[in-house]
Amino acid sequence: MDACFEFDLQVDVNGEEVFVLDTRIISSYSGKINKLLSKSKDGLGRRLKVIFHDFPGGAANFELIIRFCYDNGKVNINPGNISNLSVAAHFMEMNKFVAGTENLCEQTEKSLEEIKYWTWSELLVALKQCGDLLPEGSSLTILDKFLGSLVGKVVSSCETSPCPSTSSPESYGFRLSCETRSSESLKNSCFRATWWFDDLVALNIRVIKMLIRSMVSRNLDNGIISKFLFYYQKSRFGSAPSPEKVEIIEAIVEMLCSLDTTCVSYKSLFEVLRVGLNLNLSRCCRDKLEGMIGSLLDRATLDNLLLPSPARKTSYLYDVDLVLRFLKSFLGNGVGCVPLSRLKKVVRLMDLYLVEIAPDPHLKPSKFLVVIRAIPDSARDSSDEVYHAVNLYLEVHSGLSEDQKTKICSGLNYEKLSSEEINDLTRNVNFPSQFAAQALILRQRRLESLLQDTDEAVSIDLPPTLSKPAHKGRKGEGSQQIVLYAKKLSLCDESKKLRAHLQGMQWRALELEKFCRRMQIQMTKMMRSRLLSGHGSKSVPKICS
Structure with a gap:
C-alpha cells in the first residue's frame, strides 16, 4: 500500500x-x-x-x-x-x-x-453535534434545516396535545418523556406540551437562541416558550461557571423580550433577577429585565419587592431604588395610560411597601419621601396606609429635626384621610403640632359640612358639659339636645346609615366635651391668677357657654 x-x-x-x-x-x-x-x-x-x-x-x-x-x-x-x-x-x-x-x-x-x-432522537443528536462544531457567529444551511425540522415536530405535537392550555404563566408541568420518537408516535404518546424540555436542555445557548427565533416565527405559544427558557436556565446553572451563567441569563432575557410579556411567569422573572443580582450582568441586560418586571408590577406581591439592598449599600435593609425603577417602568407615559384596575393594585402594593420599609433605621427622610410621592396623588383614593407608614417612620426615627419631620409629613394628603385617622392625628405626638391643628380644622370642617347637608330634624343627647350651664343657685338640668337635620331620610330604608351617622356624631360630641372641659379648667386658672395679681377688673369671655 x-x-x-x-x-x-x-x-x-x-x-x-x-x-x-x-x-x-x-x-x-x-x-x-x-x-x-x-x-x-x-x-x-x-x-x-x-x-x-x-x-x-x-x-x-x-x-x-x-x-x-x-x-x-x-x-x-x-x-x-x-x-x-x-x-x-x-x-x-x-x-x-x-x-x-x-x-x-x-x-x-x-x-x-x-x-x-428521521426520528426525534436522530434529529436531536445531529443538531447538537452541528451546534457544538460550528464556531460562534457562523451558520450553515444544514443547521437551518435541522432547526426547521425540530421546531416543526415541537409545534405539531403542541397543536395536537390533548392537555389543557399551558398559556397560564404560573402553571408548571414539565415533560412526560416520550419513549417512542418517530414522527407518528409523537402525536399519540405526548400528553403534555412541555415533553421536549429535557431533551433540548443539552443544546448550547447559541442553538437555543436560533430555536426560539424559529418557534416565535412559527407562532408557538409564548407561555410554553417562556417556561422552557426558565427551565433551561435552572437546568444549566447546576455546575456552570460564572461566565457561562452570565451568558445564559443575558441570552434568556434577550429572548424573553421577544415574547408577549403577559405570557411570562412573573415569579420566574423575579427568580432570574435574584440570581442575576449576584452575577456581573451587563447594564443593558439589567435594564431589560427590570423593565419587564416593572411593566407587570400589578402581578407582584409584597415579598417580591423586599429585595435586599445591594452590597454597596449594606446599611439599607431593602433595595428601594430598584423598586422605584420598577414603578417608573409600570407608569410609563403617565398614570392616565395605565388601566385603572391595574393602577389600583400597584397603589395598594406600594402603600404596603411603604409600611414595610418605614422601620428601616438607615432609610433617609429624603428617600422615604421620594417613595411616598412616587405614586401620583391623583391615583390614591385613601391616604390611610401612607399615614400609618409616616407615623411608623417618625416613631423609629425619633431623632429627626422639626424641619425633617415637616417635610415628611407634607407628603401626606390629609384630605384623603378617613375620619378615624383624622381623629388619631389630632392627638398624635409623633407629628409636628401644626399638623395636629390642621387635623382639628379638617375634622370641624367635615362636621359642619355634614350639618349643612341636612334638612330634617334629628336630635342627639349631649353631655351636661357641652350644654348651656344652669343659672347660679340652680342645679343642672341634665343632658341637653343638639338638633341635627337629615336630608329627607327614610328610617325604614336608611336605618343603618342613620345609626352610623348618629353614633359618629355622638362620639365627636364627647370629644368636643373633653376639649371644652380642658379649656374651662385653663380659663379658671387664668381667672384666679388675674384676681390674685390685682388685675381682675376685666371680664373674661365664657368658653363653650
Whole structure:
C-alpha cells in the first residue's frame, strides 16, 4: 500500500495528533489544502507541514475526512455523522469537482432530503453535534434545516396535545418523556406540551437562541416558550461557571423580550433577577429585565419587592431604588395610560411597601419621601396606609429635626384621610403640632359640612358639659339636645346609615366635651391668677357657654 502513496504532507490537528498524508490525494478534494500549498515556497523533495488550531471536531473528525479522500470520495452518510462531515467539509472547502464523484459538500446536502424520515432522537443528536462544531457567529444551511425540522415536530405535537392550555404563566408541568420518537408516535404518546424540555436542555445557548427565533416565527405559544427558557436556565446553572451563567441569563432575557410579556411567569422573572443580582450582568441586560418586571408590577406581591439592598449599600435593609425603577417602568407615559384596575393594585402594593420599609433605621427622610410621592396623588383614593407608614417612620426615627419631620409629613394628603385617622392625628405626638391643628380644622370642617347637608330634624343627647350651664343657685338640668337635620331620610330604608351617622356624631360630641372641659379648667386658672395679681377688673369671655 505504501508504494501507491507518497507521504509528503504532515497535518497537525489542534495539537491532538499529526497525520502524514499524500499531498496529491488530499489536495484533489480540499480547496483549503490547495491554497495553503500554493503559498508554500519550499522546494520539492521536502516534507510540508500544515497546522490547524481550530479544526471542527478535532482529530477524530479529521480522520473521517481522510477516509473519504482515500476511499475515492465514498462515504456512508447517516444522521450520526452528517453534522461532522458537513462542518468539516465546509472548513476544508471540499466543494471541488472530482471526476466521477460528488464532492463531500454535495453529498451531505443530498442526504438531507431524507431528514423528514428521521426520528426525534436522530434529529436531536445531529443538531447538537452541528451546534457544538460550528464556531460562534457562523451558520450553515444544514443547521437551518435541522432547526426547521425540530421546531416543526415541537409545534405539531403542541397543536395536537390533548392537555389543557399551558398559556397560564404560573402553571408548571414539565415533560412526560416520550419513549417512542418517530414522527407518528409523537402525536399519540405526548400528553403534555412541555415533553421536549429535557431533551433540548443539552443544546448550547447559541442553538437555543436560533430555536426560539424559529418557534416565535412559527407562532408557538409564548407561555410554553417562556417556561422552557426558565427551565433551561435552572437546568444549566447546576455546575456552570460564572461566565457561562452570565451568558445564559443575558441570552434568556434577550429572548424573553421577544415574547408577549403577559405570557411570562412573573415569579420566574423575579427568580432570574435574584440570581442575576449576584452575577456581573451587563447594564443593558439589567435594564431589560427590570423593565419587564416593572411593566407587570400589578402581578407582584409584597415579598417580591423586599429585595435586599445591594452590597454597596449594606446599611439599607431593602433595595428601594430598584423598586422605584420598577414603578417608573409600570407608569410609563403617565398614570392616565395605565388601566385603572391595574393602577389600583400597584397603589395598594406600594402603600404596603411603604409600611414595610418605614422601620428601616438607615432609610433617609429624603428617600422615604421620594417613595411616598412616587405614586401620583391623583391615583390614591385613601391616604390611610401612607399615614400609618409616616407615623411608623417618625416613631423609629425619633431623632429627626422639626424641619425633617415637616417635610415628611407634607407628603401626606390629609384630605384623603378617613375620619378615624383624622381623629388619631389630632392627638398624635409623633407629628409636628401644626399638623395636629390642621387635623382639628379638617375634622370641624367635615362636621359642619355634614350639618349643612341636612334638612330634617334629628336630635342627639349631649353631655351636661357641652350644654348651656344652669343659672347660679340652680342645679343642672341634665343632658341637653343638639338638633341635627337629615336630608329627607327614610328610617325604614336608611336605618343603618342613620345609626352610623348618629353614633359618629355622638362620639365627636364627647370629644368636643373633653376639649371644652380642658379649656374651662385653663380659663379658671387664668381667672384666679388675674384676681390674685390685682388685675381682675376685666371680664373674661365664657368658653363653650
